[in-house]
Amino acid sequence: MTASPHVVVIGAGTLGMCTALNLVEQGARVTVLEAQSIASGSSGRSVGVVGSQLTDPFEIMLRVHSLRRFCQWEGEGLRFNHIGYLRLARTQAQMALFARSVEIQGEAGLRSRLVRANELRDLVPHINPDGLEGGLFGPDNGFLDPHEMCNFLAGIVRAKGGEIRQYRKLLGVERRPGGYRLETSHGPMDCDVVVNAGGAWAPQVAAIFGQRLHIWPERHEAVVIHLDEPLGYTMPMVMDLVNGEGSGLNFRHEKPGELIAEIHKVKSIAPEDPDDYNDQCEEQSKVDLAELLLERVPDLPGARLGRGWAGLYPVTADHRPFIGPIDASEPTLITAAGAGGYGIQLAPVIGQIAADWVIQGAPVSVPGSQSLAPSAERNNPGH
Numbered sequence: 001m002t003a004s005p006h007v008v009v010i011g012a013g014t015l016g017m018c019t020a021l022n023l024v025e026q027g028a029r030v031t032v033l034e035a036q037s038i039a040s041g042s043s044g045r046s047v048g049v050v051g052s053q054l055t056d057p058f059e060i061m062l063r064v065h066s067l068r069r070f071c072q073w074e075g076e077g078l079r080f081n082h083i084g085y086l087r088l089a090r091t092q093a094q095m096a097l098f099a100r101s102v103e104i105q106g107e108a109g110l111r112s113r114l115v116r117a118n119e120l121r122d123l124v125p126h127i128n129p130d131g132l133e134g135g136l137f138g139p140d141n142g143f144l145d146p147h148e149m150c151n152f153l154a155g156i157v158r159a160k161g162g163e164i165r166q167y168r169k170l171l172g173v174e175r176r177p178g179g180y181r182l183e184t185s186h187g188p189m190d191c192d193v194v195v196n197a198g199g200a201w202a203p204q205v206a207a208i209f210g211q212r213l214h215i216w217p218e219r220h221e222a223v224v225i226h227l228d229e230p231l232g233y234t235m236p237m238v239m240d241l242v243n244g245e246g247s248g249l250n251f252r253h254e255k256p257g258e259l260i261a262e263i264h265k266v267k268s269i270a271p272e273d274p275d276d277y278n279d280q281c282e283e284q285s286k287v288d289l290a291e292l293l294l295e296r297v298p299d300l301p302g303a304r305l306g307r308g309w310a311g312l313y314p315v316t317a318d319h320r321p322f323i324g325p326i327d328a329s330e331p332t333l334i335t336a337a338g339a340g341g342y343g344i345q346l347a348p349v350i351g352q353i354a355a356d357w358v359i360q361g362a363p364v365s366v367p368g369s370q371s372l373a374p375s376a377e378r379n380n381p382g383h
């Protein structure tokens, strides 16, 4: 490979754009190929929450890396709404995990604290604390607009010499000595390295290269909640789910008088066709959501459900992203996909690890990230 490889990144979602950014920063020539427009896939359909209120040390560490980058980008003009993140606990065992999370986050320089059941209303005056033991609160977490994030990153990538070609789809490939000739919807393109950041389409992209990638497109819905009047406080991101336990209900401030709610858990895990799925919210889902909201925040002033939409989580068997080569004998074909319901908050660190693989041949800058490579053990259909 040349000292300045030409890398083609497939997909201009958060993972593709973060990968492209890390690559141009390290001197690679980068072209992003996007079949549609920037952030038109899952990224533009997400609710944009960025948080670190987790219990697994490795998952927290990944977010520490991401949050450092978000902080830098915020300084450069990316809007980040620091509304805080409150994860609810139903058991003492969960509170013990939260206590450990506070320690781990503190060691990494992140602010978080335990909230007892009788203090929950200090943060969320409308919450019904029945059945809750308390929560874990990170005041600096929040949300951003993933569309804006991708376009912000695109601006930096272009300024550093990278190219983003929209409405240009990868259709085929010919392997050539030292690289690839890509067949695209607008003619051929030669490159040294390819990064598959195709999100829910990543298995299709992998198939073009004769590879099998086990990522399931899982449909999720989000709904806007209109209130009669603005709340007298900012609703943080509130999440009722700890390591798979809880209803999965989550909601957050969007703007004065408006919240956005989602159910993180899905009833059906039948994989969707990313080119043909219902991208609107089903009426029954709104009923289910309303029931959960009435239980947890019963007295929101004049709350009524507004428009909803659906998008896809690109999910792997172990719910961790795939970053690295599928086939170790082809280190010029890197996957950066499968971020599930966390592809906004994890995108900066995924982009960093993917760029490590391209430039260094190994994920050198994030300890433990070798475990995220799509090894035969991980890349299997054992869903």
Ligand SMILES: Cc1cc2nc3c(=O)[nH]c(=O)nc-3n(C[C@H](O)[C@H](O)[C@H](O)COP(=O)(O)OP(=O)(O)OC[C@H]3O[C@@H](n4cnc5c(N)ncnc54)[C@H](O)[C@@H]3O)c2cc1C
Pocket (backbone or CB within 6 Å): 010, 011, 012, 013, 014, 015, 016, 033, 034, 035, 036, 037, 038, 039, 040, 041, 042, 043, 044, 045, 046, 047, 048, 049, 050, 168, 169, 170, 171, 197, 198, 199, 200, 201, 202, 205, 220, 221, 222, 262, 310, 311, 312, 313, 314, 336, 337, 338, 339, 340, 341, 342, 343, 344, 345, 346
């Ligand atoms: C309702 C909902 C809420 C969510 N909320 C959150 C949240 O709060 N926080 C969070 O962190 N995550 C959230 N997520 C998850 C997050 O949106 C995804 O994990 C993330 O967007 C995945 O990004 P990506 O770049 O991998 O994929 P995408 O954004 O889908 O990008 C892949 C791109 O590849 C392009 N592509 C595909 N095939 C080709 C081809 N052959 N040639 C060229 N281009 C191609 C597609 O057009 C697409 O634009 C949510 C998701 C949903 C659906």
